[in-house]
Amino acid sequence: MPQFLILAENTEVRATIFNYLDENLAVKIYLYKNDEICSEASSKIEKFEIALDIQARSSKVKAFPIVPIKVGTFTIKLKAMAYLHGEYISDIIKKNITVLFPGRIVEEATSLDLDPGNRAKRATTIFTEQPTNRITSKVYPEKQLQEIDILFQKNVERKMPDAEIVPGTMTHKLSIIGSKFNPIIKSIEELDHLIKKPKGCGEQNMYYMAFNLYTMKYLNQIGKLKENTEIRAKNYLKKALRHQLNFRKEDGSFSAFIERESSIWLTAFITKVFCQSGTLLKEYMDNEIIIGALKWLLDRQLSDGSWTEIFPILHAKALGGTNQGSHTLTAYVIIALNECEKYLIENVVNNDLNLEKNISSAQKYLQ
Numbered sequence: 001m002p003q004f005l006i007l008a009e010n011t012e013v014r015a016t017i018f019n020y021l022d023e024n025l026a027v028k029i030y031l032y033k034n035d036e037i038c039s040e041a042s043s044k045i046e047k048f049e050i051a052l053d054i055q056a057r058s059s060k061v062k063a064f065p066i067v068p069i070k071v072g073t074f075t076i077k078l079k080a081m082a083y084l085h086g087e088y089i090s091d092i093i094k095k096n097i098t099v100l101f102p103g104r105i106v107e108e109a110t111s112l113d114l115d116p117g118n119r120a121k122r123a124t125t126i127f128t129e130q131p132t133n134r135i136t137s138k139v140y141p142e143k144q145l146q147e148i149d150i151l152f153q154k155n156v157e158r159k160m161p162d163a164e165i166v167p168g169t170m171t172h173k174l175s176i177i178g179s180k181f182n183p184i185i186k187s188i189e190e191l192d193h194l195i196k197k198p199k200g201c202g203e204q205n206m207y208y209m210a211f212n213l214y215t216m217k218y219l220n221q222i223g224k225l226k227e228n229t230e231i232r233a234k235n236y237l238k239k240a241l242r243h244q245l246n247f248r249k250e251d252g253s254f255s256a257f258i259e260r261e262s263s264i265w266l267t268a269f270i271t272k273v274f275c276q277s278g279t280l281l282k283e284y285m286d287n288e289i290i291i292g293a294l295k296w297l298l299d300r301q302l303s304d305g306s307w308t309e310i311f312p313i314l315h316a317k318a319l320g321g322t323n324q325g326s327h328t329l330t331a332y333v334i335i336a337l338n339e340c341e342k343y344l345i346e347n348v349v350n351n352d353l354n355l356e357k358n359i360s361s362a363q364k365y366l367q
Contacts, residue, residue: 002097003097003098004097004098004099004100005068005097005098005099005100006068006099006100006101006102007068007069007070007071007099007100007101007102008067008068008069008102009067009068009102010065010067011065011066011067012063012064012065012066013031013063013064013066013076013078014061014062014063014064015029015061015062015063015064015078015080015093016059016060016061017029017052017054017059017060017061017062017080018059019054019055019056019057019058019059020057021056021057021084022056022057023056024053024054024055024056025053025054025056025082025084026051026052026053026082026083027051027052027053027054027080027081027082028049028050028051028052028080028081028082029049029050029051029052029062029078029079029080030047030048030049030078030079030080030081031047031048031064031076031077031078032046032047032077032078032079033045033046033047033048034074034075034076034077035070036068036069036070036072036074036099037066037067037068037069037070037074037076038066038067038068038069039064039065039066039067040064040065047079048064050062064078068097068099070099071099071100071101071168072098072099073096073097073098073099074096074097074099075094075095075096075097076094076095076096076097077092077093077094078092078093078094079091079092079093080092101166101168101169102166103164103166103169107242108130108131108132108133108246109243109246110128110130110133110135111200111201111202111256111257112126112128112135112137112148112257113201113257113314114146115139115146116139116140116141116143116144116145116146117141117144118139118141120314122139124138124139124140124141125137125138125139126259128258128259132152132165132170133150133151133152133172134150134151135148135149135150135151136148136149137149150174152170152172194211194212194215195211195212195215195216195229195232195233195236196208196211196212196236197236197239198212198236198239198240198243199243201247201256201257201314202244202246202247202254202255202256202257202258202266202270203256203266203313203314203315204315205240205243205244205247206240206244206266206269206270206273207315208236208240209236209237209240209241209244209273209277210269210273212233212236212237212240213233213237213273213276213277213280215233216229216230216233216234234280234281237277237280237281238281238284241274241277241281241284241285242284244270245289246258248289249262251292251296252289252291252292252293252295252296253267253293253296254266254267254270254293255311256313256314260311261310261311262296262310262311263309263310263311263312263313264297264300264307264308264309264310264329264333265309265312265313265329265332266313267293267296267297268297268332268333268336269332269336270293271290271293271294271297271336271340272335272336272339272340274289274290274293275290275336275339275340275342275343275344276339276343278290278343278347279343279346279347282347287344287347287349287351290340290343290344290349291349291351291353294337294340294351294353294355295353297333297336297337298353298355298358301333301358301361301362304365305330305358305361305362305363305364305365306326306327306329306330306362306365307326307329307330307333307362308326308329309329327366330362330365330366331366333362334359334362334363334366337355337358337359337362338359340355341355341356341359
């Protein structure tokens, strides 16, 4: 019997009855009623009964058709009973099955900055639309007021003509995140508090991913990484990886918001962290994403070997007090390229990049 079934899927429970005795057995098989599963054990009877004659030293298989009608984890119960030498002998088996909704899970994330004073000088009206939601943000700086209208929509035909939302599966979650994402360092013994759930825009999410990655590696290096901390950190790394793909452009670059221009520093930062965590997330990391981001970075290297930022990041504190001048940025991109070159070689990732040549050109610029 499979461990997972799909809602309304036609399948069957197969029971194999073995007779190890040297004489024939008349056996009765019972399938017990389950309200979450449609079967021959209907609501009118507690159990469905069938009789089988099993020859000595042989076996027989009986299949019971079932159709799951609810989502969840349920128990299938079967009982075999025979009368032998004046007494009843029996055996009972119970198996849990999990019933899932059909289709695949699709998660959509939309991020907006709460900036009623418009200090970032963005457009006063921002409109974003995804297949399942439409968001309009209007800022009135003179009133220090920001209005956000969120419309959840089930009709996805216009943007996804082949898509259909399974009834009862659509959920929404609204989170408000403060801008002070940087945690406070405590004692070494308490560093596992730095492992935090990733959230926020394309910049904030990556800062959390980096916190979790570097904290986990440091604790492991000093022999202080607990098993539960490691499990939690890896789960958060996977969540951050999935969430970050919402801010990836078609050309392979990244930005804080999908409608915002891409940043060289942010794309380099994301690529570096992805390469540093790629071995830990080997089953989940798509190396084509890394290669796409690297190609985008290399295409924007200037003829003198340097990089110049084309669109600054929102959270300037992430720069550690440095500016985004060409020398600083070029040095940072070199670090990212070195990390990714090591990752691509160690994991034997096929690619047509020549990172050594680009790194050498950038190093000459800095000399």
